[in-house]
């Protein structure tokens with residue numbers, strides 16, 4: 026199997042607030058790992074560190090054995106890490122097809138012709154059930170469709186590791202089932218490693234191989250789903266949240 | 270390109286062949302100047318409208334083109350076309366350098382640095398008068414052995430059309446797509462594998478080269494190059510043309526250039542306040558109708574015809 030990504034002692038603060046504190050973690054190739062924790066625990070910040078949106082003050086990140094700590098977002102993406110955003114960021118003034126095309130162009134492979142790229146983008150839109158929206162402006166999509174569009178754009182970069190930030194939020198139970206099927210297909214057929222943040226506990230516990238729990242920037246627990254749900258520290262962290 | 274657009278462009282080109290047959294020398298001059306502004310505003314739109322970088326150095330780069338070509342033809346006796354070619358190259362290189370230096374800063378810093386660059390260039394041109402003839406102006410040779418406004422009109426028409434074709438191709442290419450992605454959301458573009466700094470520098474260099482080219486032709490038409498060519502007044506006029514016509518659209522700057530250049534011929538008699546007036550209108554447009562005149566007309570037509 027082997028480790029695909031590894032973080033050591035990652036720390037990132039904003040002003041006086043330490044959003045991510047000395048976090049160690051790793052993912053094995055082909056794994057699907059859930060990242061959970063109460064609001065403000067630092068989950069999205071950890072994703073931002075992994076995708077080069079921010080750089081850590083301390084600690085290192087390596088991907089497939091290569092140090093990526095201070096690389097830029099586009100470099101990290103080209104090495105094989107793609108992501109979606111918790112607060113969606115599709116290119117609003119561009120069509121759905123153009124949104125996905127950017128991911129394909131982002132691979133930086135000049136050998137492919139524009140025709141082939143268009144075909145591939147169409148297929149990806151179909152893959153996330155957005156066929157028929159090719160010429161539609163991303164702005165006209167519903168929130169859920171925008172999330173699927175971001176997923177297609179991320180897949181277009183042909184990542185080895187996919188970071189999904191709350192893709193299930195706001196979906197109804199049957200839509201959650203569809204989304205989980207999609208994620209399973211991505212993992213088994215496209216052979217990608219998946220790291221995902223979710224607040225929908227049932228889903229993330231059921232579908233993940235392993236869970237990492239953050240609280241106030243620190244990793245407080247890591248293990249198989251059944252180990253995590255019964256952990257007293259984890260329960261406390263979540264209880265603390267509902268008290269507040 | 271859609272069939273309809275192709276026919277409309279074709280019709281405009283055919284119509285554009287006739288003005289020399291019935292326009293006076295004076296109005297032919299206005300048309301030539303308008304074509305120069307079409308090149309300026311359209312190429313400025315490429316960076317400002319398509320990648321969101323408000324540069325104030327665009328007139329300065331046209332000045333680079335004009336003075337480089339002017340001095341090469343005067344002092345070295347090069348033919349104007351070669352001078353313009355080199356002037357365009359110089360503008361491209363300088364655009365690349367300036368872009369590389371200040372684009373990492375982004376936003377307001379880019380605007381301020383380009384503003385500073387224009388002023389420095391203007392001061393150098395004014396002071397180094399043993400080469401540039403300062404405010405007296407540098408007399409340069411024309412394009413044609415026999416001076417004829419009709420010849421210049423067709424020359425400018427051809428160059429403008431070629432430049433617009435290049436701009437159209439860029440906008441509709443993969444490069445144009447990355448321009449728009451960077452304008453839409455830089456973080457998302459970068460996270461999708463787009464080297465956003467490279468995209469912005471490239472857009473800046475291409476646009477600067479185009480402005481250098483336009484400036485080169487302009488200089489050999491006027492045959493007298495003064496520091497007015499790279500002035501901020503000129504810059505704001507170009508900005509107003511693009512904004513009022515409609516930034517981020519292909520037709521906007523074209524329409525804006527003709528309308529404002531022709532208008533300014535009428536209001537010039539009241540003094541040189543027209544740039545100020547256009548600036549104020551542009552500000553109001555940017556606030557209330559950012560799609561410009563072309564955007565407003567498009568919406569109106571869609572409502573009436575659809």
Ligand SMILES: Nc1ncnc2c1ncn2[C@@H]1O[C@H](COP(=O)(O)OP(=O)(O)OP(=O)(O)O)[C@@H](O)[C@H]1O
Pocket residue numbers: 039042044062063064065066067068069070071111
């Ligand atoms: N750009 C920023 N500037 C300042 N503070 C930030 C920034 N980004 C995150 N933070 C702060 O860092 C902490 C962690 O935020 P983060 O978004 O990583 O949490 P999260 O675990 O993703 O929470 P949620 O479940 O609500 O999405 C929060 O207190 C947040 O306010």
Ligand SMILES: [Mg+2]
Pocket residue numbers: 068069070111
């Ligand atoms: Mg979050």
